[in-house]
Amino acid sequence: MKRILPLVVVLGLASALPAFSVSKEIVQLQTQVQTLQDQMTQMRQSFDERMGVMRNLVEQTTDNMNKVTAAVNQLQRTLSQQNSDTAAKIDQVSTQVQAMHDSLDELRARLTKLSGQLDQLSSQQQNLPSQAPGVQPGAPAAQAPPPDVLYNNGLRDYNAGKYDIAGQEFNDYLKFYPNTDLAGNAQFYVGEVAYRQGNYQGAIQAYDSVLQLYPGGNKAAAAQLKKGYALIELGQRDAGVRELNSLISRYPRSVEATQARERLRQLSTRKTSPSRHTSDQ
Numbered sequence: 001m002k003r004i005l006p007l008v009v010v011l012g013l014a015s016a017l018p019a020f021s022v023s024k025e026i027v028q029l030q031t032q033v034q035t036l037q038d039q040m041t042q043m044r045q046s047f048d049e050r051m052g053v054m055r056n057l058v059e060q061t062t063d064n065m066n067k068v069t070a071a072v073n074q075l076q077r078t079l080s081q082q083n084s085d086t087a088a089k090i091d092q093v094s095t096q097v098q099a100m101h102d103s104l105d106e107l108r109a110r111l112t113k114l115s116g117q118l119d120q121l122s123s124q125q126q127n128l129p130s131q132a133p134g135v136q137p138g139a140p141a142a143q144a145p146p147p148d149v150l151y152n153n154g155l156r157d158y159n160a161g162k163y164d165i166a167g168q169e170f171n172d173y174l175k176f177y178p179n180t181d182l183a184g185n186a187q188f189y190v191g192e193v194a195y196r197q198g199n200y201q202g203a204i205q206a207y208d209s210v211l212q213l214y215p216g217g218n219k220a221a222a223a224q225l226k227k228g229y230a231l232i233e234l235g236q237r238d239a240g241v242r243e244l245n246s247l248i249s250r251y252p253r254s255v256e257a258t259q260a261r262e263r264l265r266q267l268s269t270r271k272t273s274p275s276r277h278t279s280d281q
Helices: 004-016 024-112 114-131 147-159 163-176 183-196 200-213 220-233 237-250 255-272
Strands: none
Touching: 024 255, 147 163, 147 183, 163 183, 183 200, 183 220, 200 220, 220 237, 220 255, 237 255
């Protein structure tokens, strides 16, 4: 602009002179001024176009950022829901696995004690004729059911939700058959019945009996896991966390260790998230 103004002044002066005084240099200056004006017009148009393009890019970027933010929020909600669903599925699978283990234990016990049961049945059949006329006063009380029958009855009633009957049957099993292969399982289910009924203190005592009396049994890991759960339910969070960490250290590759890690993760999430209550499940 500083260069253009003097040229404009010169051209103005030149226009005031007589026509014969207009020289070739003035005409060239006029041509240059016009060229500069055209260039400035083109630059202005180019600048306006580029500003429009930049404005569109900014608007598109803002829209994309809003879409990304909405997608991230949706992903977070989806992940949170999936974590909740995963925890529920793990508990369901754990229950199914536990039922399968119980069935295998039952079959194993039947196979190992089949010969003894046959002998017992044979002895009972031999005694039937003498007992047929009737029971005389002062006769001894009836014998306890065979161990597999008593255990299966307790397991059946437990799965049917008849916890009072199942608890009595498992306690009878422990009373009559405390040294069998399934005694540790029966003790564990005594704790499970108490846990299902909300008697967490009684459940902890039963789980402790499993860990102390049957440490090598196949229910030791499950008993320690449920003991940790029961402690958390009683509000003893730190003790429950220590029990779950101890389980992970003792049985790192077990199904119960996986469940313990998931419960610890849930506890940690609830403790750090301000939008959730911190009550233990």
